[in-house]
Amino acid sequence: MLSEYEAVIGLEVHIQLKTDSKIFCGCSTAFGGEPNIRVCPVCLGMPGVLPKINKRAVEFTIKMVLATAGTVHQESIFARKNYFYPDLPKGYQISQYEFPIATGGAVIIKNKDGEQKRIRLSRIHLEEEAGKLFHDTDDRCSYIDLNRCGIPLVEIVTEPDLRSSEEAYLFLSKIKQIAEYLDICTGNMEEGAIRCDINISVKSKGDKNYGTRREIKNMNSLKFIKRAIDYERDSQIQIIKSGGNISQETMLWDEKVGVTKLMRTKEESEDYRYFPEPDLMRLEITPEWIERVRKTLPELPDEKYRRFIRQYGIPAYDVGVLTSSRNLADYFEVVALVSKQPKLASNWVMVELMREIKETDISRIKVRPENLGTLITMIAMGKISSRSAKDVFAEMVRTGRNAEEIVKAEGLKQISDKAKIEKVVKLVLDNNRVSVRKYLRGKEGLFGFFFGQVMRETNGRAEPGLVNKILMDELNKRRGQ
Ligand SMILES: [Zn+2]
Incomplete structure (x- = not known):
């Protein structure tokens, strides 16, 4: 089947921004806790209230645009997207439509063979989050939590440049990585901090025209996204091969059964009756403001990757793993600089340290990177065997003490007599x-x-x-x- 047909995939990625307060009011964006406590007349959409834009949410959006080489527009307009749904008490979502904050830009993805592909972005805009419904808590009714209403979301829309579930996976991982480097999102997919809608159609290979697409809504797990795309692609190919037609529909992925299910027949954008939000001014972003934000950008994943290869001379595979997160990359750099043994440092971080941080968060690990650097120096100088070093490391993980202290106290010095x-x-x-x-x-x-x-x-x-x-x-x- 796959020798004749291929999938054409575009993604709409939603990233919850890590601001302290919501996009149009002062309510906290904290996660968890009692439902419906972090709400106010503005995010509940009471009559007569006025939204006020959160400046930091705009800055976070500008960061994302600059990091993906898009164009920030000096003027953009918020628009009401009208639809009824219980998680949206206003009856409309404040989003952006014809005039988004940014257009263009691209993200480079790299597969495991190192081949690169450029995925073009069509736009990046800012909008508000809806509430959350709980359907599984009770047999007779559903529950609603509006704490999430009004959390700022950046939406990144790609061109239909992706051709497989693997590419979609790589793209999302890259967006997650960039957002983490920029420190604009918690990156916690289980908490729904990054989600995506998938537009997918299939066509004969070599055919220039795209088929009719279906949309899979609200995916928040990288693993499920792969499965959902593969399932949807195969089922569309089956329909076409048996002479059927694909109709434009919105699907939901049912992970328990492993199938996509019809959610609703697709609404067209006209159905939302978009119109400019009358309660908000045009959003003006001056070139000076953009430049100020640009100055705060950190070294981005691709730059860091190239620098690590140049500066430390360690294998590309190692660099890929070490730069996967900014915290891990920073940790490695200290270990490498203190020990002056980049390859040994990389081995220790990738094997021993990463085994430990699987269960916890790197920021919570008790081993200071400079202490791991010292331990590695002791190995390199033959003061301690690699085997004893592992015991010392285990002790460092447990107590946070430094390597020299432990070696002295435990008599673990290597015997060279x-x-x-x-x-x-x-x-x-x-x-x-x-x-x-x-x-x-x-x-x-x-x-x-x-x-x-x-x-x-x-x-x-x-x-x-x-x-x-x-x-x-x-x-x-x-x-x-
Ligand atoms: Zn509020």
């Missing part, structure tokens, strides 16, 4: 005379066994290179006896 190691080697060989005879008759695989015994006797603290050499010498001596 030749006489001491010789003594242990002799002891091990004496205790395993039968194996030694077998070894001397040609069973060379036993060398690893002796080596392991010596390391065990020294609690892994003997310097491996030295053990290797002394063990070899001692066995050769016994060959002559």
